[in-house]
Amino acid sequence: MRAFLFDLDGVLTQTAKVHAAAWKDTFDAFLRAEAARTGGQFVPFDAVTDYDTYVDGRPRLDGTRAFLRSRGVDLPEGTPDDPPNSPTVQGISRAKNDTVLRLIREQGVQAYQGSVDYVHRLRAAGLPSAVVSSSANCRDVLRAAGIEELFEVIVDGNTAKAEGLPGKPAPDTYLYAARALGVEPAHAAVFEDALAGVASGRAGGFGAVVGVDRTGQAAELRRDGATVVVQDLSELLGEEKA
Ligand SMILES: O=P(O)(O)OC[C@H]1O[C@@H](O)[C@H](O)[C@@H](O)[C@@H]1O
DSSP: OOEEEEOSBTTTBTTHHHHHHHHHHHHHHHHHHHHHHHOOOOOOOOTTHHIIIIITTSOHHHHHHHHHHHTTOOOOOOOTTSOTTOSSHHHHHHHHHHHHHHHHHHHOOOBOHHHHHHHHHHHHTTOOEEEEOSOTTHHHHHHHHTOGGGOSEEEOHHHHHHHTOOOTTSSHHHHHHHHHTTOOGGGEEEEESSHHHHHHHHHTTOSEEEEEOSSSOHHHHHHHTOSEEESSTHHHHGGGGO
């Protein structure tokens, strides 16, 4: 492998669980109000299974659409100016973003030490790395974790929007990063904790797709595209550490 492409939330930083909590907060408020309005049952958002299946790894608006569709809810798209929690895809997405930013402000951002050590090892070996994230908040999160300077290339939700790239599980954002580093996908490794993310690694024909299993979904990561699964990148530093 000549280039290394890392997802952000859940691979480099401990922010996947913060996103999951913000999604749960937002969707539960919506579902509760819907149940009251229609007289139906309130079935809460599951921060593990619903998050992994519909939301994790995808661009924000795609996550909102995919989860609502899974509950048979069809909301108008709305506009980015819709007030948070308006019954539109944009309004719900905006509420979720307000919540995730508040949680990040309150809790700060921690990197995974194993990932930071791994990227340092790559740098010492002269091997380039990129961050490939669906998040529009990617740069702020990298900065808050103090690791922005470790990467040659950063492809995030804003890059995808500006370049018209479809988000994960499509391979386009990873392919864009590999091109920016001047490396063929067959010689680049993808590191992902999300099912949509390993699927984009597989779809892009990458030389290795490392599933990072933080939540006990190793089998699903393999099913959707991981060629190897670890619980933490420190496992890949292995005996060289001794
Ligand atoms: O809402 P943001 O910060 O642009 O992030 C979009 C998505 O980014 C992904 O990295 C997360 O796994 C998702 O949970 C998140 O929804």
